[in-house]
Amino acid sequence: MRWTVTQEADIQKAEHLQKAIGVSLPIAELLIKRGVETFEKAKTFFRPSLDDLHDPFLMKGMEKATSHILETLESNKPVMVFGDYDVDGTTSVALMTTYLKKLGFDVVSYIPDRYDEGYGISYQGIDYAKAQGIDLIIALDCGIKAIDKIDYAKSIGVNFIICDHHRPGASIPDAIAVLDPKQTDCHYPFDELCGCGVGFKLVQALQAKLDRPQQQIYTYLDLVATAIGSDIVPITGENRVLAHFGLKLINSRRRPAFKAILENTKKRELTITDVVFMIGPRINAAGRMKHGLLATELLCETNYEKVKVLAKDIELYNSSRKETDKSITKEALDMIKEQKEEGRSTTVVYQPHWHKGVIGIVASRLTETYYRPTLVFTKSGEKLAASARSVKGFDVYDALESSSEFIEQFGGHKYAAGLTLEEKHFENFKRKFEDVVKSTIDPELLIPEILYDSEITFKDITPKLIRILKQFAPFGPRNMTPTFVSRNVSTTGFVKTLGEDGLHLKTNLTQSETVFTAIGFGLGDKKNLMKKDEKFDIVYTIEENEWDGNITLQLNLKDIKKPS
CATH class of the missing domain: 3.10.310.30 (Diaminopimelate Epimerase; Chain A, domain 1)
Known part of the structure; x- marks a missing residue:
């Protein structure tokens, strides 16, 4: 593996920021690398505020979209909310369906069947809307390239409002409005929203147009945060604010679906990573193994007894998904070996x-x-x-x-x-x-690459450093968990492999008489580098390990090398 420093921090800027906000130089360097160079930017970074969300009407098409939706409401016409079958799509549909029903709409939620209809807007979905007397479809997390399908819909009297975040093609669909900040002529200040994020901006705009308090719609931020994490969009700018407050809601277990999914977890505070690995796969499993509409039903349901039944079904689909992907992966790996x-x-x-x-x-x-x-x-x-x-x-x-x-x-x-x-x-x-x-x-x-932020010693890992690093969360693309290199480290003598076939590694590491426990997932084969009294270099993140109600500090090893 290549170990590559993310970028060299401007030392003068780092020293200036260090004095301005009263942090250590390693922390100041981490902030500079994330584009946080002033006291004001640091304040925004460490204290996300919902006041920092952009005006939704800055997005191209928003005025047309909201006007048409409210005209449809006045005429008492039903609408279809259409979304993709993955986490981003199903959370989008849950968000929009719940909100429009509160406005008084008769809403049909529609998720295409992965196998019969495939990805994105489908002719079957359009025909179903027509048969139900629906002439407006709000499409979320899809549609930006569905030129022919939207032309077909228009020809039979069905109109679209598209909320997408994928890259457009050469042409834009002929819809009532297309909301996608990746359009070249859209000047919205942040173009990295997920599909659910674009849907939330539409809800935000409707709420403003109806002169209703924005606080009422912040209850949907748990859905937005789940989509942000699962769709792997950058957790910077507006996404950072949405994810920060959405995580708080997820951890409150206020939504019955999340309460049921997380019932057996012992973790008190979930991170975005936990959301990605604990909530995301379960929501996805419905669309992968049965039908994505089940996930949307789960996310919308408020009766906890019904939620528990739906969550149990989805848990079974997730178990089936795990077995299926394991067997196909093995088959694929065998094929690749045979092909040489x-x-x-x-x-x-x-x-x-x-x-x-x-x-x-x-x-x-x-x-x-x-x-x-x-x-x-x-x-x-x-x-x-x-x-x-x-x-x-x-x-x-x-x-x-x-x-x-x-x-x-x-x-x-x-x-x-x-x-x-x-x-x-x-x-x-x-x-x-x-x-x-x-x-x-x-x-x-x-060649696989590990990016690290800076080189530190074990003595730099103080309670204050840990406290500030925690405030860098939520982590994700463009704001990854800070990663460090420490050189000439050795073991205390305790090194053992864990898991099936000794795949993982657990050890106690020491440097200048400071000792930390370390875990190395998938690094079992590096055990031979860790002989007592021999020096080696490590690249790692620092984390708090929660087990059975106890929290301990540990280093999460990413790679180990002999000193260069």
Whole structure:
């Protein structure tokens, strides 16, 4: 692994900030690297405020969207709320459905079937709306590239308002309004909202137009925070504020769905990471294994007895999802070994029987193993469907765009995307995708990299440092958990491997008579570097480990090396 310092902090700026806010130099350097260079910016960073949320009417299309929705309300017409089947989509639909019902709308919630309809806006959904006498669909977390489908809807008298956050194509759909801060002519100050975040901005605008208190809609921030974490959008700017207050709501267990999902956890304070690994997969499991509408029903339900039944069902789907993705991952890894594809810059695997609901997870696992842009294909009706995942620094969306002559449709982000194509084009696409990646990727990006913020000694790890580091949360893209390097560390003599096949590592480490317990997930094979009295370097994060009601400090090791 490459150990790379994130960037060199401007020492003069760091020293100035150190004096201005009264922190240690390592903390000041961490802040400078996050763009926090002044007292005022530090205040905003450490004390997020809902007053810092941007005016929703700065977003292109917001005036049209709100006017049309309120006209629909006045005419007592029903609406459809349509969203994708992942966490971002189902939380979006739960948020919008709940809010519109409170306004007095008759609302039909619609999540497409992953297998019968596929990703995004579907003809079946449009036809269903028409059959129900609905002439307005509010689409969330999808729609920005659904040109033909929205044209079809318009031709039969069904209009759309789109709330999306994916990158637009060359054309924008002919909808009543398109809310997507990634549109080139949208000048909204923050363009990294998730789909649920864009939906929340629409709710915020409606609330303002109705002259109702904004505080009333802050009850939805737990849904927004769950989507922010699960969709892996940057936790900076507006997302940081939304995630900060949303996490507080999640930890209050006020929403019956979250209370039920978290019933058996002993953790008192969940982090965004906990949300991503404990709540996100369960919400996702419904869409992967059964139907995403179950997740939306769970999130909207207020009767706790009904919630417990729904949560139990979703727990079963999640268990089934785990078994399925484990077996497919093993099958895919065996295929790659048999193919002996050394020298390739991509991983592309296909089996017609693989479960479409888990190919994204499998793609992520293969990327972790082989560390190259990865596509996992399966059969979906008459077509092939794939999930794409990338390595840090490489834009897989651009690579798909350059291979689009063989693709029927695709969409997504820099690091994660989805696509469909005809089976007859599979081999040609596979070759083209490999050629595009090989000719454009920096070979160094195919070597796993650990970014660290700064080099410190164990003596720098004081209670004050820990207290301030905790206030850097919530963590996520562009505000990752601070990561450190310490050199010439040794063990006290206590080193042991844990877990199946000794996969993990637990040890007590010492440097200049200061001792810390450390855990290294997936680092069991590094045990041989940790002989007593031998020195080595470590890269790690600092965390509080909560177990059985007790909280202890530990280092979470990311890698271990002999001193260079």
